Amino acid sequence: MGGDNAPGEIVLGAVRAARELGLRVALVGPRATLEAEIAKHGGRPEGITIVDAPDVIEMDEAPAQAARHKKGSSIVVGLKLVKEGRADAFVSAGNTGAIMAAAIMYLGRIRGIERPSIAGLMPLSGKLSVLLDVGANADARPVYLVQWAQMAAAYMERVWKRERPTVALLNIGEEEGKGSTLAQETYDLLKESGLNFIGNLEGRDLPFAKADVVVTDGFTGNVVVKTMEGMADYVMGEIRSAIKSRPWYLAAGALLMPAFRQVRKKTDYREYGAGPLLGTNGLVFIGHGRSDARAIVSALRVAAESARSGMLDAIRDTVPAKEAAPALAADEPPAEGASSRSS
Amino acid sequence: MGGDNAPGEIVLGAVRAARELGLRVALVGPRATLEAEIAKHGGRPEGITIVDAPDVIEMDEAPAQAARHKKGSSIVVGLKLVKEGRADAFVSAGNTGAIMAAAIMYLGRIRGIERPSIAGLMPLSGKLSVLLDVGANADARPVYLVQWAQMAAAYMERVWKRERPTVALLNIGEEEGKGSTLAQETYDLLKESGLNFIGNLEGRDLPFAKADVVVTDGFTGNVVVKTMEGMADYVMGEIRSAIKSRPWYLAAGALLMPAFRQVRKKTDYREYGAGPLLGTNGLVFIGHGRSDARAIVSALRVAAESARSGMLDAIRDTVPAKEAAPALAADEPPAEGASSRSS
Numbered sequence: 279m280g281g282d283n284a285p286g287e288i289v290l291g292a293v294r295a296a297r298e299l300g301l302r303v304a305l306v307g308p309r310a311t312l313e314a315e316i317a318k319h320g321g322r323p324e325g326i327t328i329v330d331a332p333d334v335i336e337m338d339e340a341p342a343q344a345a346r347h348k349k350g351s352s353i354v355v356g357l358k359l360v361k362e363g364r365a366d367a368f369v370s371a372g373n374t375g376a377i378m379a380a381a382i383m384y385l386g387r388i389r390g391i392e393r394p395s396i397a398g399l400m401p402l403s404g405k406l407s408v409l410l411d412v413g414a415n416a417d418a419r420p421v422y423l424v425q426w427a428q429m430a431a432a433y434m435e436r437v438w439k440r441e442r443p444t445v446a447l448l449n450i451g452e453e454e455g456k457g458s459t460l461a462q463e464t465y466d467l468l469k470e471s472g473l474n475f476i477g478n479l480e481g482r483d484l485p486f487a488k489a490d491v492v493v494t495d496g497f498t499g500n501v502v503v504k505t506m507e508g509m510a511d512y513v514m515g516e517i518r519s520a521i522k523s524r525p526w527y528l529a530a531g532a533l534l535m536p537a538f539r540q541v542r543k544k545t546d547y548r549e550y551g552a553g554p555l556l557g558t559n560g561l562v563f564i565g566h567g568r569s570d571a572r573a574i575v576s577a578l579r580v581a582a583e584s585a586r587s588g589m590l591d592a593i594r595d596t597v598p599a600k601e602a603a604p605a606l607a608a609d610e611p612p613a614e615g616a617s618s619r620s621s
Numbered sequence: 622m623g624g625d626n627a628p629g630e631i632v633l634g635a636v637r638a639a640r641e642l643g644l645r646v647a648l649v650g651p652r653a654t655l656e657a658e659i660a661k662h663g664g665r666p667e668g669i670t671i672v673d674a675p676d677v678i679e680m681d682e683a684p685a686q687a688a689r690h691k692k693g694s695s696i697v698v699g700l701k702l703v704k705e706g707r708a709d710a711f712v713s714a715g716n717t718g719a720i721m722a723a724a725i726m727y728l729g730r731i732r733g734i735e736r737p738s739i740a741g742l743m744p745l746s747g748k749l750s751v752l753l754d755v756g757a758n759a760d761a762r763p764v765y766l767v768q769w770a771q772m773a774a775a776y777m778e779r780v781w782k783r784e785r786p787t788v789a790l791l792n793i794g795e796e797e798g799k800g801s802t803l804a805q806e807t808y809d810l811l812k813e814s815g816l817n818f819i820g821n822l823e824g825r826d827l828p829f830a831k832a833d834v835v836v837t838d839g840f841t842g843n844v845v846v847k848t849m850e851g852m853a854d855y856v857m858g859e860i861r862s863a864i865k866s867r868p869w870y871l872a873a874g875a876l877l878m879p880a881f882r883q884v885r886k887k888t889d890y891r892e893y894g895a896g897p898l899l900g901t902n903g904l905v906f907i908g909h910g911r912s913d914a915r916a917i918v919s920a921l922r923v924a925a926e927s928a929r930s931g932m933l934d935a936i937r938d939t940v941p942a943k944e945a946a947p948a949l950a951a952d953e954p955p956a957e958g959a960s961s962r963s964s
Contacts, residue, residue, distance in 0.1 A: 450756055450844060457759050457840065458840045481843070481844040481851055484848055485852055485855035497841065498841045504825040505845050507825055508829070511828075521880055523883075531877065537863035537870050538863070541859045544859065545856075
């Protein structure tokens with residue numbers, strides 16, 4: 279039920295993922311609404327089940343409150359499927375803050391992880407890199423950024439098969455010693471982290487996928503991904519209106535359509551689906567509010583690949599044994615409560 | 622002597638400003654080098670003088686050290702002309718950090734201003750707005766941001782004739798209460814500031830000039846302007862190579878050239894010259910490292926207009942009398958020292 283195009287495009291994406299990729303997808307939402315949508319696509323395909331969730335958390339609702347009180351919402355019901363082991367991953371294009379809050383509330387944090395983080399997808403230069411945090415943690419500490427880098431490196435390695443993923447720090451200069459106190463202290467920690475740390479990157483490097491993983495605080499990260507999106511929209515929009523300003527431009531523009539589409543395809547997040555929420559006890563993917571059927575198909579494909587890849591265990595392994603000790607006893611039954619492992 | 626295109630383009634810009642706009646420009650740098658450049662343009666025009674400065678501060682030198690020790694550099698010699706009242710404004714496309722450090726050292730801060738700030742020019746949608754701080758202050762406090770907004774509003778009002786300039790806070794959501802601790806506290810101060818505060822703007826709003834002045838910390842600001850530049854370069858570059866990929870695209874692309882140029886012109890910082898350094902006792906403008914003759918002409922024109930406009934006094938008036946008291950006694954002689962007014 280999440281995002282600007284719900285439920286139509288979301289249901290269509292799920293139906294396609296079931297038909298074309300053979301995935302088993304539980305659609306979570308008001309049953310009658312979902313059944314009506316499915317009926318439009320020639321009936322319920324094998325692999326699609328419906329899990330009733332009568333409530334909807336709107337895009338502009340206060341996240342923590344909605345997560346706590348709307349227990350019948352598609353977000354809460356869906357996350358509980360993951361918690362109970364009835365689903366391998368949760369995908370939504372809904373209210374980011376509410377998904378994040380509900381995931382921490384119902385799945386819990388991975389022991390030793392200070393703050394879960396949302397990784398933003400930067401699908402530029404025809405290659406994926408991830409930027410985090412993109413908004414979950416507006417105030418950050420150096421140790422958070424290092425953990426985000428470790429988790430995102432595990433994601434890029436397991437799911438996108440990058441060997442020794444490169445990690446960079448977003449900063450305001452290339453040299454060591456540059457930047458805010460946060461950036462300087464994080465630089466020192468990243469150097470000692472054992473990660474494949476390649477140093478600082480600047481804003482102008484971001485479109486060129488110079489590192490697999492780029493870390494920054496959640497304030498800067500959120501502003502930056504939205505700026506990139508805004509600039510791409512702006513430049514393409516300006517070109518469109520310049521072309522419309524003369525009839526002969528229009529003709530030339532029509533000839534160039536495939537070239538423009540080629541550019542758009544290289545920068546299309548929909549190829550990569552949805553950004554992973556890293557640090558909770560379960561796989562959660564948060565799609566762009568604008569997600570259409572194609573983005574949902576990709577998100578479901580990546581979610582399934584993430585489940586198969588052992589990414590969650592790889593992330594758990596990034597936390598030093600000391601901090602994670604209580605949950606590492608091999609035959610301990612799954613602990614209860616918000617910050618325990620649910621394996 | 623500053624920037625990627627010095628001294629050639631810088632001297633050419635000064636010569637044009639003298640010839641076409643009738644400005645009086647002192648060129649500061651190694652005399653023989655400057656004379657050789659001027660000779661290329663048909664000899665020294667009326668209005669151009671040369672002030673010898675044998676040293677050069679390179680683009681990658683440590684700013685504070687260079688400012689302190691290279692007393693014969695074009696940056697230090699030029700700023701001293703302003704300090705001594707022999708020039709109305711200083712324009713450079715050189716080492717930003719060194720200009721900033723030298724300006725604080727030799728001109729001094731305006732009394733009551735906590736931290737001078739560099740305003741970045743965002744020439745988008747065919748309209749100028751400014752973003753600050755763009756790199757001088759990686760760690761910021763709420764009161765700094767409010768002072769930057771006040772100074773930038775004075776600049777936009779006096780120099781660009783905007784009536785009651787609109788001020789926005791760069792943030793990660795539109796609603797009040799969003800963002801980092803810094804953003805939240807700044808929001809509260811801006812509401813009470815008497816400025817024409819219109820609330821939060823997000824990254825995606827930046828290309829659309831929704832406010833005359835946008836404030837943020839120097840870390841986020843620097844990352845964001847470089848991201849915007851990088852994205853614009855990236856999208857235009859991708860379109861260029863897509864067009865080159867087929868002969869018939871090339872033909873259509875050639876037809877569209879004027880349309881592309883129209884887009885480029887609307888996003889061209891060179892129309893607006895150089896970003897003002899706000900908060901020092903004297904007018905200082907810091908140009909893009911890539912500045913060419915056209916950018917220098919604009920920068921000199923805007924610098925002259927700034928001097929005429931009384932902008933510096935307007936900025937001094939933004940500081941509450943209490944804080945500025947010692948320097949406000951009408952007939953007090955100009956005080957000496959780094960943080961005094963030099964009027």
